[in-house]
Amino acid sequence: MTTQLPPGIQLENIDDRIMTLNVGPQHPGSGHMRLIIKVDGDYIVSCDPDPGYVHRGEEKMAEYRNYIQNIPHLERPVIHDSSNILYPYCLAVEELLGIEVPERAKYIRVIAAELNRCIYILYWLAIYGIFLGHSTMFMWPAGDRELFIDLLEAMSGARVTHAYLVPGGVRNDLPANFEERCLRQVDYFEKRLKEYQAVFYKNPILISRTEGTGILSRTDAIRLGTTGSVLRASGVNFDIRKKEPYDVYENLDFEPVVMKEGDSYARSYVPYLEMFESCRIIRDAIRKMPKSGSVRTKLKPNPKGGNDEVYKRVESGRGALGYYIVSNNRPEPYRVKISVGSFRNLICMPYLLKGELLGNMPAVYWSLNYWPVEADR
Amino acid sequence: MSSENEKDGQPSGTAESSEDVKSLSKDEAKKFYEEKGIDFSPDAPVKPKPIPQFEKSISDKIASKFSSKVTVDYVRNGRIRVSTKKEDILDVAHFIRDELGYDHAESVSGVDYPDSKEIEVVYHLGSYTDEKLANQVLTLATRVPREEIPTPGKDSSRMTSLREVFYSVEFHERECFEMFGVYFEGHPDNRRLLLPEDWADIPPFRKDFKIKGR
Numbered sequence: 001m002t003t004q005l006p007p008g009i010q011l012e013n014i015d016d017r018i019m020t021l022n023v024g025p026q027h028p029g030s031g032h033m034r035l036i037i038k039v040d041g042d043y044i045v046s047c048d049p050d051p052g053y054v055h056r057g058e059e060k061m062a063e064y065r066n067y068i069q070n071i072p073h074l075e076r077p078v079i080h081d082s083s084n085i086l087y088p089y090c091l092a093v094e095e096l097l098g099i100e101v102p103e104r105a106k107y108i109r110v111i112a113a114e115l116n117r118c119i120y121i122l123y124w125l126a127i128y129g130i131f132l133g134h135s136t137m138f139m140w141p142a143g144d145r146e147l148f149i150d151l152l153e154a155m156s157g158a159r160v161t162h163a164y165l166v167p168g169g170v171r172n173d174l175p176a177n178f179e180e181r182c183l184r185q186v187d188y189f190e191k192r193l194k195e196y197q198a199v200f201y202k203n204p205i206l207i208s209r210t211e212g213t214g215i216l217s218r219t220d221a222i223r224l225g226t227t228g229s230v231l232r233a234s235g236v237n238f239d240i241r242k243k244e245p246y247d248v249y250e251n252l253d254f255e256p257v258v259m260k261e262g263d264s265y266a267r268s269y270v271p272y273l274e275m276f277e278s279c280r281i282i283r284d285a286i287r288k289m290p291k292s293g294s295v296r297t298k299l300k301p302n303p304k305g306g307n308d309e310v311y312k313r314v315e316s317g318r319g320a321l322g323y324y325i326v327s328n329n330r331p332e333p334y335r336v337k338i339s340v341g342s343f344r345n346l347i348c349m350p351y352l353l354k355g356e357l358l359g360n361m362p363a364v365y366w367s368l369n370y371w372p373v374e375a376d377r
Numbered sequence: 378m379s380s381e382n383e384k385d386g387q388p389s390g391t392a393e394s395s396e397d398v399k400s401l402s403k404d405e406a407k408k409f410y411e412e413k414g415i416d417f418s419p420d421a422p423v424k425p426k427p428i429p430q431f432e433k434s435i436s437d438k439i440a441s442k443f444s445s446k447v448t449v450d451y452v453r454n455g456r457i458r459v460s461t462k463k464e465d466i467l468d469v470a471h472f473i474r475d476e477l478g479y480d481h482a483e484s485v486s487g488v489d490y491p492d493s494k495e496i497e498v499v500y501h502l503g504s505y506t507d508e509k510l511a512n513q514v515l516t517l518a519t520r521v522p523r524e525e526i527p528t529p530g531k532d533s534s535r536m537t538s539l540r541e542v543f544y545s546v547e548f549h550e551r552e553c554f555e556m557f558g559v560y561f562e563g564h565p566d567n568r569r570l571l572l573p574e575d576w577a578d579i580p581p582f583r584k585d586f587k588i589k590g591r
Binding site: 050051052055057059060061064222223224225231236238243244300309311313320322324326334335337339343344346347376 | 410455456458480481482483484486488489499501505506511512514516543544545546547548549552569570571572573581582586588
């Protein structure tokens with residue numbers, strides 16, 4: 001073959017012994033992404049992640065819309081965690097435009113972000129359960145998720161893509177009696193969470209498939225620049241809510257969850273324990289929240305950022321989520337870069353899957369708390 | 378991006394005064410907004426902020442080591458921005474990792490500046506191991522030449538990869554290569570990442586790539 005290939009394309013050598021498998025991009029076992037896996041018998045020899053199946057160019061789209069028009073489409077990469085993906089955008093735009101946020105709005109934002117974190121983790125847990133063949137673990141989180149979706153619907157009016165956080169505060173105030181309703185549901189949810197432990201996390205089948213598989217050491221976790229639950233499951237105590245507190249997180253009482261093992265079991269257990277911490281934060285935030293007051297600082301029509309740049313980050317359900325916004329004195333941002341946890345954890349896949357059994361692929365892959373649509377943006 | 382006569386500014390410096398609202402004259406607009414109770418002061422107020430001490434000590438270390446090779450663009454709370462020439466970036470990166478304790482890259486972004494014929498590559502670096510640096514993000518920026526007609530991988534838009542210094546840039550640099558056409562020398566795996574394999578257009582995040590219908 002002598003024809004010139006376009007850049008970025010290579011020809012494969014074919015081996016008798018090694019077989020290449022395409023897992024995805026339309027296979028439910030991988031979400032909307034492709035894993036090019038080479039197997040020798042039942043063992044994975046190499047794994048090459050190929051994201052991009054649902055790349056929509058959110059960053060490019062943001063350059064054509066002004067700061068307010070950007071709100072609804074920027075939450076699309078991860079609709080289950082839409083408060084957390086809008087959070088750093090709001091923080092960044094507020095710093096660019098020099099807006100102060102009312103105190104009550106800061107607490108409402110934290111409550112919305114923590115509710116959304118629980119919704120995301122429950123959805124992820126449901127998928128993790130079903131891919132390990134545990135149907136109960138699909139049904140239970142999917143059902144309990146509705147509790148929090150109802151709460152967010154009461155707050156914002158929409159079930160999933162609510163665009164509730166806006167630069168300057170939140171879109172509208174809480175409905176009447178929200179606090180009692182929220183506390184009641186959080187109490188019920190904590191009771192339910194304890195039952196997950198007995199049915200899933202102490203299940204010998206789960207333990208046999210996840211314990212000791214896909215071990216990521218502390219050194220490697222730091223070197224590869226992983227983030228979120230993957231990093232904390234490898235023994236690094238790093239949570240942006242503690243290390244660089246934004247809004248009112250410094251006033252609230254919680255402890256980041258850290259485990260030392262670094263295997264798939266620890267990576268699946270850390271998000272579960274984080275839901276307890278989220279419940280703690282919600283309770284504390286409701287107690288400390290000012291009972292009345294403004295929830296939104298009005299922006300001027302078509303505001304312009306100066307000749308400036310800003311980088312803001314928050315802790316989302318999948319790890320650090322940063323927005324880098326360059327502004328050139330126009331109503332539209334000059335460049336928006338979204339640095340997402342899923343994309344940063346992508347680099348683990350070739351390392352963790354090498355040498356694993358093919359049957360353990362879903363257990364390792366989904367333990368990375370990876371959301372393909374977010375990684376593609 | 379419809380920036381016909383906008384000056385292509387460095388993302389630093391002071392904000393310029395805001396333009397008039399197009400459809401109304403300045404006085405009319407002022408009256409209109411005042412009636413509605415909306416403040417008509419400039420959009421991004423420039424508040425002089427005190428320079429934080431700890432951040433200043435880090436930027437001073439870089440500045441004293443490399444003197445004229447680096448420019449410290451700003452020092453703010455938790456954020457430092459340093460820019461350098463692309464020939465020196467590897468030395469600066471080694472210094473930042475070994476002497477200052479930054480150990481991973483959070484993101485690598487390209488920013489296209491067609492007017493000055495340059496593409497800026499921006500590394501956001503953080504630290505997990507050093508407790509004092511946990512709330513710091515160091516921005517390391519450099520500029521590479523920009524070709525009018527890009528041929529990714531073959532033209533002068535290229536720079537040294539930082540993968541041997543910060544291993545975590547691997548996928549970020551691959552993304553930057555396909556989206557801006559900046560080739561990273563020394564990167565072992567300069568393949569496509571997000572774009573489809575049969576993509577035959579210019580790198581899509583350059584400013585001259587227009588979204589259809591806009």
